[in-house]
Amino acid sequence: MASKTPAYVFSTLVFLLQLHFSAGQTVVKAAYWFPDSGVTVAGIDSTLFTYLFCAFADLNPSTYQVTISSSNLADFSTFTQTVQQKNPSVKTLLSIGGGNSKASIFASMASQASTRKSFIDSSINLARSNNFYGLDLDWEYPSTATEFANLGTLLNEWRAAVASESESSGNAPLLLTAAFFYSSDYYSLDYPIQAISNSLDWVNVMAYDFYSPNSYSSPNLTGPPAALYNPTSQVSGDTGITAWIQAGVPATKLVLGFPFYGYAWLLANADNHGIFAPANGVAISSDGSITYSQIKDFIAQNGATAVFNSTIVTDYCYAGTTWIGYDDTQSISTKVTYAKGKGLLGYFAWHVGADKAFALSQTASQAWGA
Ligand SMILES: *[C@@H]1O[C@H](CO)[C@@H](O)[C@H](O)[C@H]1NC(C)=O
């Protein structure tokens, strides 16, 4: 009996350590925020989130250093302190790049050791000097096999630098995350799965923008912009999450993204108003995009009919020849329940300023539970 005691003690210790480690992995209930997006930093109800992403820091095209533009500095440098006033445990990440930044600058930066080092060192300094808990890479998108390989190298070097900075500063390591395409397969190019699994805390999976009324997408047929399931094509949130898991990224490192905005189409015929109905391009705004808050106002002002399709998991509404595809509370709660059921780490929204009085943020947080 006595000889078994050390083994028992040892395995209990290992168990407790594991328990401690996994208990430290908080569910990700997250949203991105950016300036002039409909809510001020102080106006965010941070009690509904465990993480908030501050968007975006920029990548300088000649020095490859990460910078915060002078017009954003006041908001960004006080972001953490401001959102922690309502929720002292919310953690913040500085997001770099975004959909409007130039992918080619990221590609150049990632192609050489010296420019990767500029990016890595400056990003860590910027996060620490502005009190962020982590960094988020939004390179949209690498587009060649070499660029995907360089992304992997960048992530591994970034992780090593973050670990060494943590050792020398004595602070907990910065979190490292990235926002990636909805699927691990980007037009037949594969994301660097091993580097992602080893070096990122998690991946924000952008499971939206599947259909829009713009000419490059689906101008002639309405569509579910962020379908969770899609009986007619491979493009859906579920297909993407399944691809990421099958490629080898643990479910516990995946975070499901959904939009707090929709897209408005001009119907070809006001009486034909289903999903995949004939359309003539954009309505309402120049690219058809419309925030959830504006959609709720549109429905109220125009007496629009709103429909939830539980097969696809999308909402849509129509009035006259305007048709809007979006996520309302039922789509959001179904997606959050899906994410939890799949064992994912959590969810995120783009973007908190588009919400209507935090209705979707609240729905999402409640659907996940504590
Ligand atoms: C939409 O319809 C226009 C006009 O018929 C056509 O020129 C265009 O190719 C169509 N776009 C797509 C994506 O099918």
Ligand SMILES: *[C@@H]1O[C@H](CO)[C@@H](O)[C@H](O)[C@H]1NC(C)=O
């Ligand atoms: C949901 O949308 C799909 C695709 O348009 C359609 O086939 C299905 O009938 C819809 N379900 C309901 C309940 O309307």
